[in-house]
Amino acid sequence: MNIATIFEVVLAAVVLGLGIWTIAVRETYSATVGFVAYGLLVALIWVRLDAVDVALTEAAIGGGLGGVLLLGAAARLRDAEPTVAEAPGMVTRVSAAALSALTAAALAGAIVFLPDPAPTLAPTVVAHASATSLANPVTNVLMAFRAMDTMLEKVVLLLAIIGVWSLAPDNAWGGHPGPRHQADPDGILVFLARLLPPVGIVVAIYIFWTGANHPGGAFQGGAILASMWVLAIMAGLTDTPSIGRRWLRFVLVAGPGLFLLVGLGGLWFGTAFLAYPPALAKPLILGIEVAMILTIAATLGLLLAGAPERSVK
Amino acid sequence: MSLARDIMTISAVSAGVFFFLAGTAGLLRFPDTLTRLHALTKADNLGLGLVVLGLLPQAGSLREGLKLVSIWLLVLLAGATVSQLIARTARQGETAK
Amino acid sequence: MTEFLTAAVGFILALLALGLVSILRGPGDTDRMMAAQLIGTGGIAALLLVGTVTGVSAAVDVALTLALLATFASIAFVKKGLSSLETHGTGSTENHK
Numbered sequence: 036m037n038i039a040t041i042f043e044v045v046l047a048a049v050v051l052g053l054g055i056w057t058i059a060v061r062e063t064y065s066a067t068v069g070f071v072a073y074g075l076l077v078a079l080i081w082v083r084l085d086a087v088d089v090a091l092t093e094a095a096i097g098g099g100l101g102g103v104l105l106l107g108a109a110a111r112l113r114d115a116e117p118t119v120a121e122a123p124g125m126v127t128r129v130s131a132a133a134l135s136a137l138t139a140a141a142l143a144g145a146i147v148f149l150p151d152p153a154p155t156l157a158p159t160v161v162a163h164a165s166a167t168s169l170a171n172p173v174t175n176v177l178m179a180f181r182a183m184d185t186m187l188e189k190v191v192l193l194l195a196i197i198g199v200w201s202l203a204p205d206n207a208w209g210g211h212p213g214p215r216h217q218a219d220p221d222g223i224l225v226f227l228a229r230l231l232p233p234v235g236i237v238v239a240i241y242i243f244w245t246g247a248n249h250p251g252g253a254f255q256g257g258a259i260l261a262s263m264w265v266l267a268i269m270a271g272l273t274d275t276p277s278i279g280r281r282w283l284r285f286v287l288v289a290g291p292g293l294f295l296l297v298g299l300g301g302l303w304f305g306t307a308f309l310a311y312p313p314a315l316a317k318p319l320i321l322g323i324e325v326a327m328i329l330t331i332a333a334t335l336g337l338l339l340a341g342a343p344e345r346s347v348k
Numbered sequence: 349m350s351l352a353r354d355i356m357t358i359s360a361v362s363a364g365v366f367f368f369l370a371g372t373a374g375l376l377r378f379p380d381t382l383t384r385l386h387a388l389t390k391a392d393n394l395g396l397g398l399v400v401l402g403l404l405p406q407a408g409s410l411r412e413g414l415k416l417v418s419i420w421l422l423v424l425l426a427g428a429t430v431s432q433l434i435a436r437t438a439r440q441g442e443t444a445k
Numbered sequence: 446m447t448e449f450l451t452a453a454v455g456f457i458l459a460l461l462a463l464g465l466v467s468i469l470r471g472p473g474d475t476d477r478m479m480a481a482q483l484i485g486t487g488g489i490a491a492l493l494l495v496g497t498v499t500g501v502s503a504a505v506d507v508a509l510t511l512a513l514l515a516t517f518a519s520i521a522f523v524k525k526g527l528s529s530l531e532t533h534g535t536g537s538t539e540n541h542k
Contacts, residue, residue, distance in 0.1 A: 038448050042455040049462040056469060064526065068477045069469060071518050075484045078507060082495055087503040091510055099514035099521075106525040216524075223436075227429045227520065234422065235513050242506060250503040259510065262517045269524050354446055361453050361494070368487065372460040375483075376467050381475050388464070388479055392486040399453075399490045406497050415505050416493065419512055423486060426516035430482060433523045438475045 043083065050076050063109035071102035087250035088173045091242065095258035103265060103339055167316040170248035177252065178320045182309045186298065189291040189327060192334045196287065200278055202342040209279035210347045212340035216271040228270030235263035243328050247317075253324040257331025264336040275340045277347050283333065290330030294323050353405035360402030367395035381438040389431040393424055447498050454494045461487040478522040485515030 050073065057069035074097025081090035123131075160172045160180065167179045177185050203210070218224045243256030267273050276283050297319055301310035311319050374387025400420045407413040464483050468476055489508045496504025 038451045038455065042451050042458070045455050045458045045462070049458060049465070052462070053465065060469075062474075064474050065469065065477055068480050068522060071522075072465065072469075072480045072484050075481075075488055075511060075515060075518075078511060079488060079492055079495065082492060082501060082504050082507055083499070085499065085501055087501060087507060090504075090507045094507060094510045094514055098511070099517045102518050103521045103525075106521060110525055223429050223432045224520065224524070227426075227433075227516075230425070230429075231513070231516065238509055238513060242510065245506070249506070251506065255510065259513060262514060266517055266520060269520065357446070358449055361450065364490065365453050365456055368457055368460050368490070372464045372467075375464050381471070381473070384467075384471075384476070385479060388482060388486075392483070396486045396490045399493065403493055403497055408502065412502070412505065415509065419489065419493075419505070419508050422509075422512045422516075423489060426512065426519075427482060427486065430516060430519045430523070433520065434475065434478050434482075437478065437523055437526060441473065441475050 046076075046080060046083065050080065063112070064106070067102055067105045067109060070105060071098055074098045074101060088171075088246075088252060088255075091250060091252075091255040092258070095255050095262070099262045100258060100265075100335055100339060103262075107339065107341065166313065167311070167320060169317060169320065171246060171250065171252075173250065174246050174252055174320075178324065179311065179316065182294075182298075186291060186294040186309070189294065189330060192331070193287060193291060196334050196337055199338060199342055203344075207343045207346045209277060210343040211277050211345045212275045212337065212343050213268075214344065215274060216269055218271045224270045225272065228266050228272050232263040232267055235259055235266075239263070239328075239332075243324065246324075247321070253328040254331055257328045258335055260328065260332035261335035261339070264332065265339050268336075268340070275337075278337075278343055279347065283337075286329050286333045287337075288330070290323075290327040293326040297323055356405050357402045360398050364395045364398030364402060367391050367398060371395060382435055385431055385434055385438070389427045393427050396420060396423060450494050450498045454491050454498065457487055457491050457494070461491070474526045478519065478526055481515050481519040481522060485512060485519070488515070 053069055053073045053076065057066050057073055060066050060069065074093060077097065078090045078094040081087070081093055157172065160176055163180075164170060164172065164175055167175055169175055169178075239256040239259035242251040242259065243253050244251075246252035246256070268275055278284075297311075298309040302308045305312060368391070371387050371391030374391060375384050378384045378387055397420050400416050403416060404413050407416060461483065464487065465480065468480050468483060471477060471479075489511055492504050492508045492511065496502065496508070
């Protein structure tokens with residue numbers, strides 16, 4: 036039982052305990068705080084497992100954006116007229132618990148009984164890094180070897196934002212999502228909201244740029260950009276854009292649109308859909324990622340803002 | 349040279365952990381929100397600074413070292429301002445009672 | 446050196462757990478707002494140490510991201526906690542037209 040194992044046991048125990056507390060606690064605010072704390076700690080686990088790209092995404096989404104989303108939802112639930120809903124009965128609860136335990140046991144069994152060495156394509160991916168001259172194998176998989184999946188994911192993001200917008204009342208369609216925040220212009224919140232976003236933008240661009248050869252990438256950078264945007268909105272420094280604006284809609288489609296264009300170009304000029312000519316692979320990938328980071332930032336920020344509530348004046 | 353580096357790392361990280369211990373003790377033992385906030389922000393930030401100081405000799409290059417220091421500065425700035433925000437909320441909560 | 450650093454990480458994590466227990470139990474939402482701050486400092490210290498121990502140099506980038514987003518989460522907690530305080534009190538800082 037060496038020190039490394041003890042550290043891992045402590046980490047696992049903390050995360051598990053936090054997870055159990057998050058489920059068991061009554062107030063939604065406390066549960067959300069627990070959930071965000073849990074997300075930030077799981078990022079630590081990912082680093083321990085040497086999956087730094089996942090750790091970045093976990094910190095960005097689970098920590099920052101997911102927490103804000105849940106808090107907004109909790110606030111809406113609290114404000115809305117509480118309809119008399121039946122608390123789930125004992126049978127429902129027991130079957131839910133049994134189903135969850137079964138899923139957890141199946142996952143644990145799958146991991147524990149993995150053949151040793153576990154089947155993996157990682158060495159093949161690393162060996163083929165010369166196809167795109169990018170050194171980060173995760174970026175290679177996302178943007179070259181399985182680019183189709185990434186493109187479809189961006190389309191799913193677009194569908195999600197359309198789904199959220201469809202919840203708008205008729206008179207608010209085309210208007211501004213969410214309430215108009217106001218804060219004391221000489222206060223601390225505004226100070227922080229003026230100071231942090233420039234730092235955040237630099238960090239986001241750095242994380243995006245370093246994703247070519249080190250852990251990072253467009254998604255993590257886009258999530259950081261989105262959180263900085265939401266920060267400025269929360270401090271009242273800027274208002275949410277009305278969803279009818281043309282530049283907003285263009286930014287939202289830019290990512291998957293460019294991806295699709297490049298894919299069709301591969302079909303037209305090359306061998307297959309999304310086939311990159313080897314000489315142009317790196318510039319093409321970087322170009323797509325630039326469009327993607329903007330789209331992801333805009334989409335995530337708008338998802339957090341919610342459905343339009345105020346009609347355009 | 350490497351021995352000096354190791355000694356510096358061990359001593360700085362030990363001091364950092366000690367301040368984390370002090371901060372957590374304050375968090376557990378202080379009576380109300382404002383004092384606990386004080387313990388959390390001041391002691392833990394100092395602990396982090398000492399840990400960063402201890403890791404600087406182990407950093408691979410100047411760039412790594414600069415990154416470490418900038419992380420600490422960012423946490424310091426954020427901690428100072430956010431603790432003010434939380435303190436105001438605590439004050440408002442007290443006057444509302 | 447690595448054993449010492451790993452022990453330091455374990456210790457900091459245990460302190461983090463204790464601090465979390467105290468914060469999350471704390472009476473009132475104002476105490477719970479501090480959780481993101483606690484993880485912001487303790488978690489980053491643990492991350493930097495883990496990065497040095499396992500040789501994952503990119504852990505510093507995760508620590509940078511964590512610093513930014515823990516701050517953002519803290520601000521969101523204060524803002525949302527504040528609005529719940531005010532809807533139970535006098536008015537609201539948010540205008541729904």
